[in-house]
Amino acid sequence: DAGVIQSPRHEVTEMGQEVTLRCKPISGHDYLFWYRQTMMRGLELLIYFNNNVPIDDSGMPEDRFSAKMPNASFSTLKIQPSEPRDSAVYFCASRPGQATTGELFFGEGSRLTVL
Amino acid sequence: SQKIEQNSEALNIQEGKTATLTCNYTNYSPAYLQWYRQDPGRGPVFLLLIRENEKEKRKERLKVTFDTTLKQSLFHITASQPADSATYLCALDQGGSYIPTFGRGTSLIVHP
DSSP states (O other): OOOOEEEOSEEEEOTTOOEEEEEEOOTTOOEEEEEEEETTTEEEEEEEEETTEEEEOTTOOSTTEEEEEEETTEEEEEESSOOGGGOEEEEEEEEOSSOSSOOOEEOOOEEEEEO | OOEEEEOOSOEEEETTSOEEEEEEEESOOEEEEEEEEEOTTSOOEEEEEEETTOSEEEETTEEEEEETTTTEEEEEESSOOGGGOEEEEEEEEESSOOOOEEOOOEEEEEEO
């Protein structure tokens, strides 16, 4: 299995531009999570999906952030318009519906720099 | 408010010694606690889960304890090696939903 695949690995953009981050979860996993990691705040949960349905988006910082999961094998996190304070590493993670250990499988992350 | 606290200062130890990392929490009643390892530029990787009714869990050179009275978990790596150098994150949830909240992690540096 290829694991959770995220793209792009690195993104540098200018303030005000739209940013789209992509994630392909592990096949068969029912849950998909988007986390953001910064030095100041650590790893924060933004939103998670169960069977493609958003369950909890209370961690999404503001309306500039949106996430979709049109099918079981693809999710996007969009920031529009982007701001310098959005600079962070964004991680996607997935796990099976039947969790014995609750282990999350993380992708390698997308490092976003907003100038 | 709910807090998960891990030592922000890096832990430096000599190869062969036991590393002990601490995770303290407040205003949580976690059903379980997880530990993850994160290498620079990589995503976190799951290591161990310990449930609220378990005092201790072992896996190879790793040992985790969970004290719900003290609201603390200790993570031990015995016979540490330079390859163990990484950031270690604890994560816990409330209600057994397996939707974890993470601490900020502690960096471990093992010197040869």
